[in-house]
Amino acid sequence: MATPKKEIPRVGVFVCHCGINIGGVVKVSEVVEFAKTIPDVAYAEANLYTCSSEGISKIKEAIKKYNLNRVVVASCTPRTHEPLFRNACEEAGLNKYLFEMANIRDQCSWAHMHEPEKATTKAKDLVKMAVAKARLLEPQDEPEIDVTPSALVIGGGISGMTAALSMANQGFNVNIVEREPELGGMLAKLHMLCPNFEDASKALSSIVDAVKSNQKINVLTSSEVEDVKGFIGNFDVTVKKDDKPLKLNQGTIVVATGAENFEPINMYGYKSNENVLTQMQLEKLLKTGDLRKPDKVVMIQCVGAREEKGRQYCSRICCGVAIKNALIIKDLYPETELFIIFRDLQTYGQEYEACYTEAREKGVHFIKYTSSNPPEVSSNSEGKLTIKTYDAFLKEMVELESDLVVLSTPLIPQKDAEKLSKILKVPLGSDGFFFEAHVKLRPIDFATDGIFVCGSAHSPKDISESISQALGVASRAAIPMANKHVRADAITSIINEDLCSGCGTCVRICPYGAIQKNEIGIAQVTSVVCKGCGTCAASCPEKAITMRHFTDDQITAQALAALEG
Amino acid sequence: MEFEPKIVGFLCNWCSYAGADLAGVSRIQYPPNIRIVRVMCSGRIDPDFILETLIHGADGVLVMGCHPGDCHYIEGNLHAERKAKMLRNLIAETGLEPERMHLEWVSASEGARFAQLVKEFTDRITKLGPSPISGENPNKVILENLLAAKRTAGDFRLRVIVGRERELVEDKNAYGEKVPQEKLDELLSEAIKTEYTRNRIYNMLEKESLSVRELSKRLDLSTQDVLTNIVVMRKKGMLGVERIEGTTPIYMSLEVR
Ligand SMILES: Cc1cc2nc3c(=O)[nH]c(=O)nc-3n(C[C@H](O)[C@H](O)[C@H](O)COP(=O)(O)OP(=O)(O)OC[C@H]3O[C@@H](n4cnc5c(N)ncnc54)[C@H](O)[C@@H]3O)c2cc1C
Numbered sequence: 001m002a003t004p005k006k007e008i009p010r011v012g013v014f015v016c017h018c019g020i021n022i023g024g025v026v027k028v029s030e031v032v033e034f035a036k037t038i039p040d041v042a043y044a045e046a047n048l049y050t051c052s053s054e055g056i057s058k059i060k061e062a063i064k065k066y067n068l069n070r071v072v073v074a075s076c077t078p079r080t081h082e083p084l085f086r087n088a089c090e091e092a093g094l095n096k097y098l099f100e101m102a103n104i105r106d107q108c109s110w111a112h113m114h115e116p117e118k119a120t121t122k123a124k125d126l127v128k129m130a131v132a133k134a135r136l137l138e139p140q141d142e143p144e145i146d147v148t149p150s151a152l153v154i155g156g157g158i159s160g161m162t163a164a165l166s167m168a169n170q171g172f173n174v175n176i177v178e179r180e181p182e183l184g185g186m187l188a189k190l191h192m193l194c195p196n197f198e199d200a201s202k203a204l205s206s207i208v209d210a211v212k213s214n215q216k217i218n219v220l221t222s223s224e225v226e227d228v229k230g231f232i233g234n235f236d237v238t239v240k241k242d243d244k245p246l247k248l249n250q251g252t253i254v255v256a257t258g259a260e261n262f263e264p265i266n267m268y269g270y271k272s273n274e275n276v277l278t279q280m281q282l283e284k285l286l287k288t289g290d291l292r293k294p295d296k297v298v299m300i301q302c303v304g305a306r307e308e309k310g311r312q313y314c315s316r317i318c319c320g321v322a323i324k325n326a327l328i329i330k331d332l333y334p335e336t337e338l339f340i341i342f343r344d345l346q347t348y349g350q351e352y353e354a355c356y357t358e359a360r361e362k363g364v365h366f367i368k369y370t371s372s373n374p375p376e377v378s379s380n381s382e383g384k385l386t387i388k389t390y391d392a393f394l395k396e397m398v399e400l401e402s403d404l405v406v407l408s409t410p411l412i413p414q415k416d417a418e419k420l421s422k423i424l425k426v427p428l429g430s431d432g433f434f435f436e437a438h439v440k441l442r443p444i445d446f447a448t449d450g451i452f453v454c455g456s457a458h459s460p461k462d463i464s465e466s467i468s469q470a471l472g473v474a475s476r477a478a479i480p481m482a483n484k485h486v487r488a489d490a491i492t493s494i495i496n497e498d499l500c501s502g503c504g505t506c507v508r509i510c511p512y513g514a515i516q517k518n519e520i521g522i523a524q525v526t527s528v529v530c531k532g533c534g535t536c537a538a539s540c541p542e543k544a545i546t547m548r549h550f551t552d553d554q555i556t557a558q559a560l561a562a563l564e565g
Numbered sequence: 566m567e568f569e570p571k572i573v574g575f576l577c578n579w580c581s582y583a584g585a586d587l588a589g590v591s592r593i594q595y596p597p598n599i600r601i602v603r604v605m606c607s608g609r610i611d612p613d614f615i616l617e618t619l620i621h622g623a624d625g626v627l628v629m630g631c632h633p634g635d636c637h638y639i640e641g642n643l644h645a646e647r648k649a650k651m652l653r654n655l656i657a658e659t660g661l662e663p664e665r666m667h668l669e670w671v672s673a674s675e676g677a678r679f680a681q682l683v684k685e686f687t688d689r690i691t692k693l694g695p696s697p698i699s700g701e702n703p704n705k706v707i708l709e710n711l712l713a714a715k716r717t718a719g720d721f722r723l724r725v726i727v728g729r730e731r732e733l734v735e736d737k738n739a740y741g742e743k744v745p746q747e748k749l750d751e752l753l754s755e756a757i758k759t760e761y762t763r764n765r766i767y768n769m770l771e772k773e774s775l776s777v778r779e780l781s782k783r784l785d786l787s788t789q790d791v792l793t794n795i796v797v798m799r800k801k802g803m804l805g806v807e808r809i810e811g812t813t814p815i816y817m818s819l820e821v822r
Contacts, residue, residue, distance in 0.1 A: 077586045078603070079578070103601070106589035111680070112597040122597045129600060430634045437637075438579075447637060491605065503721075505728040511639040533638035535608030538648070539728035541721040550604055556617050559573050562600035563621045 009135040010042035012068035016050035016075035025109040025116050026123045034124045038131050050075050056088045063092040070134040074102035074127050095139030102130035132561035136554045140490035147233035148251035149481045157185020159455025159470040160256030161211045166474035168216035172481050177223045183208050185258050191287040194324035195351035231528045232450025252450045252477040259411035259456040262304045268377040276405045279321050293333045294403040298387050301342040305410035313431050315410030315460040319346045322408045323355045326364045338364045368392040411460040425512050433459050444472050491532035491549045495523045499544030506536035570624035570690040574601040575610045579637035580672050581629030587676030595680040596687040608641025612648050612718040620711050622699035625665050625690040632670040651727050654757050659710035713764040720760045726753050763794050767818050774807040774817040
């Protein structure tokens with residue numbers, strides 16, 4: 001490979017009109033002429049759409065014709081278009097890391113539409129800054145790593161079992177680690193399932209049987225994950241089963257640890273009055289057939305959820321669950337009067353909405369309260385319950401007597417979610433649930449490669465949503481396992497061993513555990529674990545760390561170019 | 566001509582840079598003074614970058630990262646915050662207005678917030694006027710001070726304290742004790758002051774060998790202050806005696822890595 005540092009940079013600059021998106025504000029021809037005057041720019045041209053197939057071939061032609069060794073495209077944002085232009089470079093025989101973008105649309109023409117002069121000046125500066133960085137860019141390699149075709153699934157609820165079955169059916173070995181002595185998770189405690197009133201035990205046994213009889217799946221119950229080292233393709237996992245350690249080598253990891261149900265201690269007389277239950281306790285009474293006929297049942301929604309401070313999120317499932325159980329009671333005891341006291345009803349989707357309509361038709365009463373006026377529950381000496389609540393439609397206080405009060409409480413994160421998040425080095429969100437890489441674009445990946453999340457471990461969900469995610473996760477995890485290898489990120493840090501004093505600051509700072517000290521006390525980066533944030537480089541007391549593709553020199557050159565002239 | 570401040574922004578790829586893109590996509594208009602440098606994480610922003618940018622005459626530097634808890638890299642933004650805290654203290658020593666450097670959180674969905682913050686910052690810097698070290702006649706004293714500040718920000722001890730702040734405050738240290746936050750803040754500002762003074766002395770002697778008396782005059786420090794620091798700096802091998810004039814030693818800087 002050519003030594004890039006000695007090579008004289010020959011930068012090609014391609015300025016995009018983006019139709020009128022850029023061209024209607026920024027004087028593109030002026031920017032092109034200006035670009036030609038920047039040191040080391042060997043070629044510059046304007047394109048109507050640089051990202052069109054015509055624009056792409058022009059880049060490739062120019063690279064060959066003018067012997068370009070760096071490319072700058074001034075157009076939209078690298079967050080969407082960098083991969084496309086990088087590919088173009090690669091196809092023309094240029095390492096794709098010798099490419100840089102100037103964002104003159106999203107961060108210029110669109111944001112300064114009424115100031116064409118100033119927008120043009122800014123566009124020139126952005127091009128100059130991109131060229132300043134491009135001149136210093138170096139080619140990078142993306143190392144290849146082998147992937148063990150076996151997956152670890154943590155949690156044997158409906159999500160974990162579904163993901164495991166799907167991966168096993170694709171031919172991969174799977175280990176399920178379940179903390180409890182039995183598979184099933186929360187589903188094992190439920191009576192019937194909304195929205196289709198299926199028997200929960202039947203749904204459970206069919207999947208448990210399929211899992212247990214699958215040759216590719218190894219079920220480890222009464223087990224927990226103790227330690228995880230390594231990276232995608234090669235996770236070294238220590239599982240504790242019946243207090244004995246067990247070592248596993250795994251290619252990918254699925255987090256399917258589910259959630260707990262909130263216990264509303266000291267709320268609405270829960271625990272002090274035995275006729276105040278949670279939906280979970282009601283499920284049990286229904287399942288065992290122990291619910292005696294009540295004259296009246298009052299359900300209260302959002303108990304411990306959507307709080308102003310503390311648990312702010314909506315648990316999604318509780319409205320559906322309340323309506324489900326109300327309909328089941330109506331079916332058992334048609335004379336029983338049912339009230340659901342809610343703040344806002346989240347019966348999203350066709351099926352849940354249909355359940356809601358059915359409940360209304362069958363005479364379930366719905367009363368809306370407001371967060372500033374929550375219901376109050378009191379009991380008299382005979383244990384009869386009185387519920388006082390504000391009715392937001394009548395705009396007045398109403399009072400109900402009831403035999404039973406059922407509290408709809410949210411799904412909350414597992415108590416040990418934080419411990420697991422530390423073992424796996426994956427984050428929890430502000431609500432304490434596992435946090436995905438990107439809310440829209442990567443909803444079931446973690447930022448760490450090879451680790452995925454599904455089901456209510458990620459956020460409150462019903463079973464069909466959990467299953468969809470579990471199937472999604474199974475196919476995401478299958479990609480590297482089917483390919484048998486992955487390419488690691490090139491944007492990682494490297495340590496200059498001559499400068500490293502072994503102080504260990506980087507070891508402590510790295511959120512992924514990618515840096516360790518070697519035998520002689522010098523820091524060493526495991527590149528495949530490094531995610532490229534660069535915090536280590538910015539913090540190293542000896543400035544012994546270089547961040548590839550975002551070096552000190554490159555960043556400073558880019559910033560200072562903004563101040564020239 | 567009206568003053569058009571030069572503002573450099575250092576933005577993280579995942580939240581704030583995406584927020585800036587969204588402002589554009591939503592056609593929210595804001596002043597065109599800012600020039601954005603994209604980094605992967607706000608934690609990547611070395612205090613050096615900011616000081617270097619200010620030394621080269623930027624009127625303002627705006628650092629933006631993900632909201633606490635939202636960092637793509639878990640907590641790079643908290644490191645950025647600690648660095649900013651250190652820098653504010655350090656810049657305040659130099660005579661440059663510390664508010665020329667500013668840190669804000671912007672999420673990927675906060676296009677409007679991004680535009681608003683840029684507008685506010687640009688307005689503030691416009692009111693503040695040009696950086697005293699920009700233009701034809703830069704303020705030499707402040708420039709010298711900033712150069713000393715840059716050396717200070719590169720100091721081993723300071724970088725260790727800033728890099729390990731969370732660990733020191735939240736986890737137990739080798740002796741099984743936590744350092745209270747106030748104690749650490751004290752330690753940090755003490756380290757900033759001392760290192761800054763030493764670097765001013767060092768930089769001054771780099772240009773010209775001087776006596777203690779002359780140093781104290783030029784740097785506006787007490788002779789006692791200068792002397793104490795010189796003793797330490799000699800031990801560290803940063804300074805040496807170039808010659809003796811009568812009975813007065815004349816000091817010079819020595820090459821250090
Ligand atoms: C009262 C109530 C009623 C509901 N009714 C319905 C309904 O009618 N219809 C519907 O669709 N949904 C319903 N749900 C929601 C449903 O329970 C969830 O969608 C479903 O359980 C999610 O499955 P999961 O596998 O993601 O999590 P879970 O069912 O919680 O399973 C997680 C599993 O992981 C295990 N685990 C946890 N941590 C660890 C660890 N560290 N190591 C190893 N194993 C671990 C747990 O022991 C558990 O077995 C209801 C929920 C509640 C609370």
